Amino acid sequence: MRLALLLLVLLGCGDSRVYLAIPEGPSAETLVLVRQSPLSLKLLGDPPKVERSSVTGDLELLLLSYDASFESLGLSPGPLAPEALCRPCVLQKPERVYFSRDGSPFQETDERPAWLLEALVPDAAQRCGGCAVQLRSELVPGDFTAGQFDFVLLPWTEDSALLVGGRSGSLARLNLDGRIEPLCVPSTELTRTRAVLSGGRNELWIGDSTGVLSSLQLDELQTDRPCSEALIARSSPLGLGIKRLAGPADQRTPQIYALVTDGESANGLYLFDGATWSSRGEFEDYGGEPSLVYASDGWVYAVGGSNELIRARGTESEHVRLPAEFGEREITVVGDLPGFGIVIGDRMEGLLVSDGSDGLEPLGLLPIADRGADRFRGLLALDGGILLGTSRGAVRFFDRESGFCAPQGGLFGREEVWNMVLFPGPVIFTGNDSLYRAFPASDCPR
Secondary structure (H helix, E strand, C coil): CCCEEEEEEEECCCEEEEECCCCCCCCEEEEEEEEECCEEEEEECCCCCCEEEEECCCCEEEEEEECCCCCCCCCCCEEECCCCCCCCHHHHCCCEEEEEECCCCCEECCCCCHHHHHHHCCCHHHHCCHHHCCEEEEECCCHHHCCCCCCEEEEEECCEEEEEECCCCEEEEEECCCCEEECCECCHHHHHEEEEEEEECCEEEEEECCCCEEEEEHHHCCCCCEHHHHCEECCCCCCCEEEEEECCCCCCCCCEEEEEECCCCCEEEEEECCCCEEEEEECCCCCCCCEEEECCCCCEEEECCCCEEEEEECCEEEEEECCHHHCCCCEEEEEEECCCEEEEEECCCEEEEECCCCCEEEEEECCHHHCCCCCEEEEEEECCEEEEEECCCCEEEEECCCEECCCECCCCCCCCCCCCEEECCCEEEECCCCCEEEEECCCCCC
């Protein structure tokens, strides 16, 4: 059962003793008594008996209701330091506000006094709001990542990911704290890795630069044996490099989509059914920037840096160009994001959102001065918005209310930020040639 958090706000001072009655309405588990001058805040326990002594003149009360318990907000009964930092930003967004003057019955009001919101969350300007998502990063130390090239990250468990490939041909577990644990002895066969896909049940599918699709069982790996001993080639070479893989989480009956390219003219989407490859469409134009996603509706979306995309589901497929009203955009990334659906990022304008068919509408536009300056290469749902990775080591946050926030450059050197893995915290890992770990610049909750 959700409990309402009520904050009781007391303005004024005086000499007589007055007991404060809670209005009928949402049940109160918690009350916070706030006096404006001198400012004091106190979180009351249960039962929330509130009284005020020494009152003269007008008494003004505000009662703020939240659909959350004080425990869920990280608060506990007792005095709250007026200048304390890190209080939850949600305190600035009460569900309801009630007003009483001089002991009159409480009435609902739309007013949210600025002084009160500031008193509840003194550091809100630095932490709260759409563009308050700021990150800091660090290079993950260790010889394991030295000299890596084109390694791929893949979510594995709640607190770990897989790191596959690179110049050393490695396969390792990447932990939340940045520790890297090799799962087997590096093999040259894995140096060609360009794409990986989880098949469920500890199964890993690997696509390489020659177009060979292989698989292995993670629970069969041994730290003192070569990775290649567990690797099983599942397909004949396509002759085109596999750049991205996508498909359903359960691969007991293989259904694996591969975005393939020779880097120039032969580029498209293929489906592997466990025995053979079949084409699901080719790009008429290819801009050298592949992106592939298997969506929650069972459709797969492939883009390649032009103004076209390929949609496929099983034997169905279609080739879609952006409508004329969107111009000759260069689509560089596509993702299926919670709360947004199918999101398409382009180089020139910003973001589009799809309704799952041909329907597209703008989601957000970049400032005119920023259009065409960089390319979006990665999408990650974060804090109710979208974190976008670029081709030059920067990230940019998009918020529905605030739109595009200022870019945060220098976080990941000059790495192309397409390969992002999100852990609780949040903690984000990314990299191609070097491995980076990113986390909020502030230790306070939002």
